[in-house]
Amino acid sequence: MTTTRAGDSSSEADPLELPIVGPAMEPSDMDSGREYSKRDKYELTGSAHHHLYLRLFQGSAVEANEAASLDQAITTVLRYLCTELGWPVGHAYVANANGNLVPTDIWYLEHPQRYEPFTSATSRMQLHSGTGLAGRVLATGKPSWMFDIADDPTCPRREVIIDPPLATGFAFPVIANVEIVAILELFNHELLPVNQELLTLMEQVGVQVGLVAERFRVRSALEVIAVELSRSNHELEEFASIASHDLQEPLRKIQSFGNRLNEKHGQLLPDEGQMYLGRMIESAARMQTLINDLLAYSRIAAKPKQFEQVNLQETVAHVTRELGDQIGRTNGQIHAESLPTITADPLQMNQLFQNLVSNALKFHRPDVAPEVHISAELTTSEASDCFSRPDPQWRITVSDNGIGFKEKQADRIFKMFERLHGRGGYEGTGIGLSICRKIVERHGGTITASGVPDQGTIFTITLPGR
Structure with missing residues (x-):
């Protein structure tokens, strides 16, 4: 998965100062875990929205950490957020090497057939920094809220959201080691004002998923190292094979002929010749010891x-x-x-x-x-x-x-x-x-x-x- 560095553009983030509007849920329903209505909404006050957001944060972290891959983590977190918040459409973008956003096959769709025009248009559309909802997030590295998609000239998909209409959307980045690895976007049929606390929460969810992404990066790097280590060990085995035959065979002949020359003709050589022959035999013996030690060293990890x-x-x-x-x-x-x-x-x-x-x-x-x-x-x-x-x-x-x-x-x-x-x-x-x-x-x-x-x-x- 290609990444881009968060906050590379100087575009301004959306203002997040409007009142909190959340899905309808009685405080007692939150404590019991009963699923709340996806359409009847009202303004949550007091500790109600804090309980909701705490549950969303904890649930997202659990979903991400239990995933077996980054794609699975993003898929499960996207599904969890959409179902808990009651937003019918969710999608994930990733960044390519050129810094553009590339659509993925990761979707949450409450009714897949109803949103086919929107998903089809999205699958063919790359986004530049600052273009569309996800492009804003790419530009700023921060969550963004689009109040009225159909009325926003920066949204290239506004013409395919008419039936069924998608009115409001928000998106947030998944950041690992200050780099954007993915952008998640969610859409709703109703016009909803900016929810600042929800966007703040989504920023933290993105950090949690980013930690999981970093873990998978490290795991992938370790797998590469393991492959390289296996290759290195194979080369050590080849070296051991070469050293045991190609190096030792001529050395054994030097030792053999040197010893034979010393035994049969050593006394016929002058003192200087005997000295040279002796030094040759000693050097060959040291070379044999050195090869044996190198072989022993290479075989410790090779096999x-x-x-x-x-x-x-x-x-x-x-x-x-x-x-x-x-x-x-x-x-x-x-x-x-x-x-x-x-x-x-x-x-x-x-x-x-x-x-x-x-x-x-x-x-x-x-x-x-x-x-x-x-x-x-x-x-x-x-x-x-x-x-x-x-x-x-x-x-x-x-x-x-x-x-x-x-x-x-x-x-x-x-x-x-x-x-x-x-x-x-x-x-x-x-x-x-x-x-x-x-x-x-x-x-x-x-x-x-x-x-x-x-x-x-x-x-x-x-x-x-x-």
């Missing part, structure tokens, strides 16, 4: 696995077995204390703890055996406002006694390819902790790091407790 119950105590035990060689080389110790069972992706939980434990073993202090402690406690999240309820969450800590880092480096530690230490002292690609953050965020949690140089590092993970 998400269904969440299931995951026993983190068993996950850490499995990680400990996988890292057995690294633990043995460093004389490391892994302590896991009463870890919970959570709803998660088991493979990604394994990757998360493998990266964190391996990181702790790698960045240990010289001559100090690494120790890694993993613990968990059930806490509650902070409420976002006074109306929300805090949710249970697991706070998991992974601490070590390694080299640590300066606190000012905490923001860098999870960045892609970021290395706090040179490659000469510690191997790695700078992707491992980025993978950890991506996994935790995919599970609706957070991960932070704190450290003290030469004392150790603490990673704190929060994951939903439900």
